[in-house]
Structure formats: C-alpha cells, structure tokens
Amino acid sequence: MKRIGLYLAASALFLFLLVWGVAAGTDWFVISRWNAKDSSVVVIENLLGRRIDPESGEGGEWESEFVKLLILYRSGPRAGSREEVEIMQLADSRLSLLPGKEYLLLADAFDDGTVQYSISDRYRVPAVVGFITFACGILVIVAGRSGFKALAGLFLSLLFLIGWFVPRLASGYPPVPFAVLSVAAVSVATCFFVVRKRELRPIPVFGAVGGAAGASITGWIMVSLWQLTGLESDSAALLASTSPGLSLRGLLLAAVMVGSIGAVLDVAVSVTSSMGELYEYDPSIPRKRLWKAGLSVGSDVLGSMINTLILAYLGSSLPFVVLIATEGADFIGLLNDPHISQEILRSVAGTVGLLLTIPVTAAAGVWWISSRRKEPPVPGDGLAD
Structure with missing residues (x-):
C-alpha cells in the first residue's frame, strides 16, 4: 500500500508539473506569434464604468451599452502597456467581464479614423490545452x-x-x-x-x-x-x-x-x-x-x-x-x-x-x-x- 501511495503521489506531482508546463508553453507560443493588427490578447485590470448606448434605445431586445475598461496588452506591438478603452456590447451579454481575466479585444477601424473596440471572447487556449493534457495524463496513469x-x-x-x-x-x-x-x-x-x-x-x-x-x-x-x-x-x-x-x-x-x-x-x-x-x-x-x-x-x-x-x-x-x-x-x-x-x-x-x-x-x-x-x-x- 505504501508503494502504491508513493506512486500515486509522484504521479500526481508529475502530472501537475506537466499540465502547468504545457499550459505555460502553449501560452508563450500563442502570445509570441500573435501579430494580428485588429485583435489582441488583453487582461482586464479594472471596470471603470458603464453607460447605455442612446442610439439603441432602452429596454429593447438589442439594447447595447458602452463599458470603460483598464486593460493590459499581452500580445502585439503594445504588449506590456496599459490603456483605457471603451468597448461596445449588448446589455444582456452572456460573457461576463471579470477583472484579472484574459480576453480577446477586437479593434474595428473606420474610414473617419475612429476605432470601435469590443470583447469577442475569453482567451482560453492554454486552459484548453492544459485540460487535454490532464485528461491524457490521467488515462496513462490509470491504464x-x-x-x-x-x-x-x-x-x-x-x-x-x-x-x-x-x-x-x-x-x-x-x-x-x-x-x-x-x-x-x-x-x-x-x-x-x-x-x-x-x-x-x-x-x-x-x-x-x-x-x-x-x-x-x-x-x-x-x-x-x-x-x-x-x-x-x-x-x-x-x-x-x-x-x-x-x-x-x-x-x-x-x-x-x-x-x-x-x-x-x-x-x-x-x-x-x-x-x-x-x-x-x-x-x-x-x-x-x-x-x-x-x-x-x-x-x-x-x-x-x-x-x-x-x-x-x-x-x-x-x-x-x-x-x-x-x-x-x-x-x-x-x-x-x-x-x-x-x-x-x-x-x-x-x-x-x-x-x-x-x-x-x-x-x-x-x-x-x-x-x-x-x-x-x-x-x-x-x-x-
């Protein structure tokens, strides 16, 4: 029993280090090659305020709002810099904006020079790869x-x-x-x-x-x-x-x-x-x-x-x-x-x-x-x- 316990403990430690290393390596690989001009991986550091878009009307099915954020760029030429941006989204958006989490920021440039920002989704590639590695590791340990x-x-x-x-x-x-x-x-x-x-x-x-x-x-x-x-x-x-x-x-x-x-x-x-x-x-x-x-x-x-x-x-x-x-x-x-x-x-x-x-x-x-x-x-x- 003692040998089985040591084996399980060592396997769990190795699996934890493996999952962490694979997730970190995946994150480094993706961020280092993310050169898109109209999208960036950002960290939301703080929510600074919300306001309803007056052009969408209030209480409608497509009511939209502007959310002011303090973000930290993780990818692209502005990586490491902070900026206050105002994004536009539906008022009943199912994607919660949580401080400290990473998201994909889209920047749509118009002919008059204005830029409209929006959050398209969570940045979850390292987590997905990490969970896949975890499932594979559990399978190998058990079988x-x-x-x-x-x-x-x-x-x-x-x-x-x-x-x-x-x-x-x-x-x-x-x-x-x-x-x-x-x-x-x-x-x-x-x-x-x-x-x-x-x-x-x-x-x-x-x-x-x-x-x-x-x-x-x-x-x-x-x-x-x-x-x-x-x-x-x-x-x-x-x-x-x-x-x-x-x-x-x-x-x-x-x-x-x-x-x-x-x-x-x-x-x-x-x-x-x-x-x-x-x-x-x-x-x-x-x-x-x-x-x-x-x-x-x-x-x-x-x-x-x-x-x-x-x-x-x-x-x-x-x-x-x-x-x-x-x-x-x-x-x-x-x-x-x-x-x-x-x-x-x-x-x-x-x-x-x-x-x-x-x-x-x-x-x-x-x-x-x-x-x-x-x-x-x-x-x-x-x-x-």
Whole structure:
C-alpha cells in the first residue's frame, strides 16, 4: 500500500508539473506569434464604468451599452502597456467581464479614423490545452501502457483526418471514397495500438470498413428517398455559399461514416478479441462455433453501442431540439423537419453500420483464423453445417 501511495503521489506531482508546463508553453507560443493588427490578447485590470448606448434605445431586445475598461496588452506591438478603452456590447451579454481575466479585444477601424473596440471572447487556449493534457495524463496513469497506446492511436487518427482527409474534401475530392479510405486508415492506426495480438489486427479493420460502407449505402438510399440536400445545417449552407463546387450530399454521407468510426471499431475489436481468445483456448475449435461466438458477443455489445451512437447524435443537436420543443412543434412536424431528418439519417445509418459490422467481423475472423490453423480443420465444421 505504501508503494502504491508513493506512486500515486509522484504521479500526481508529475502530472501537475506537466499540465502547468504545457499550459505555460502553449501560452508563450500563442502570445509570441500573435501579430494580428485588429485583435489582441488583453487582461482586464479594472471596470471603470458603464453607460447605455442612446442610439439603441432602452429596454429593447438589442439594447447595447458602452463599458470603460483598464486593460493590459499581452500580445502585439503594445504588449506590456496599459490603456483605457471603451468597448461596445449588448446589455444582456452572456460573457461576463471579470477583472484579472484574459480576453480577446477586437479593434474595428473606420474610414473617419475612429476605432470601435469590443470583447469577442475569453482567451482560453492554454486552459484548453492544459485540460487535454490532464485528461491524457490521467488515462496513462490509470491504464498504463494500454492508455498510452490508446492515446497514440487517437492522435494518429486525428492527425490523419485533420491533416489529410479534411484538406482533400476542401479541395473538391469526392467525399465518400475518401471517407472509406479514412475509415480504413483510422481502423489500421487504432487496431495497431489497441489490439494486443498482432496476428488478429487485420480482422477488425475488415469489420470496420464493411460496417462503414454499409452505413454509407444506407445513408445514400435515405438521402435519395427523402430528397435531403445536405443544406440542413447553417454551417453546410455557409459552406455551399463559399465553396459551391463541393458535394454537400457526399459530405453528409462522409460525416455519417466518420461519425460512426468509434462505435463500429468498438464492436469490431470486441468481436475480434473474443474470437481470438476462444481460438487460443481451443485451436481446434470448429469454424461454425467460432462464427456463432462472434455473433453472440457482437449482439451483446450492440445494445450499448447503439445507445452510445444515437445519444451522441442527440446530444450534439440538443440545443436545436430544445428550440423546436419551445416552439410547440407537433410530432409529425418534427419528423418532417429537415434538421431532424438529418439526425435520424445519421442514427439509422450508423445503426445499420453497427449491425453489419458484427457479421462482417465474424466472417473475417473465421476466415483469417482458419487460414492460419497449424493443424487441418475438423471435417464437417464448415459455416454451412
């Protein structure tokens, strides 16, 4: 117990120093390279007063106010200097201005030489990076080598998706084929670090790609029958206006595939691990028994994974769902709403992808494991028996 206590204490101290160092280093890196002329990172040292903007009227929905602040510049050519500025904001602004906290100050210069200041948001980059480092450190401390491997697979997957997949889509490449390639690449990266037995790593890759392809086909059928345009969200509409050459329907299907990678891989890895353990316990296990074991484990995992997938989609669109509920929309109207239809598409297509992942992974596992038997298979143990 004493050794465990010392280990936890040392780990906590190391994690604290690591988080502090990463956050401080991130802050230095961002501030030293912040050269924007119309924005600065500032510290609010004091609130000097408020006054209502007479041109906006009092008590209206868009009532605005002027707030006089004493600020300390942290970035740009004026870093280290103090200045009194008067910013303009909505009177009911949800962003509280707190002395001692850091914010992003915007300066809009007009043709007559006047400058209008405003606070756009909190400066939170170091805190975000620090909390990410803290979460990763906790995972490594608790899970050890397995946690480190999981993080390595995650970061490699994110690097591939953000550094290769997204730029290809922005350049006008077809979304669905590149989504299939991305699913395969992410599956390979994840299985390389997560699946302990090296000889079993290709099996969940086959299952994940098969499940993602099934989700894509299901989504394509639903998009065609429901006549969804891919313009159902504000971000998609903005993207269409700035990049009219992009296929928004293809992006919708690609989003379904990429969004289901985690759940699909979870099911595929679970099925693969169970089949591998059974084969290791009994190398002469019949293929039919191996197939049934894979389906059985997949069915047990399926329920929780469907909940995970659908509730994740619901959570991501919860503000919009609450907005519709406050407007008193009826159930039929909700089903016909294009935003709701898009979320239903994601959920149904992702669920079909999960369903297909189980037999695809089981079939790939039977084929892959049987092809590597050291002894000949027992006569009459085929899948058709």
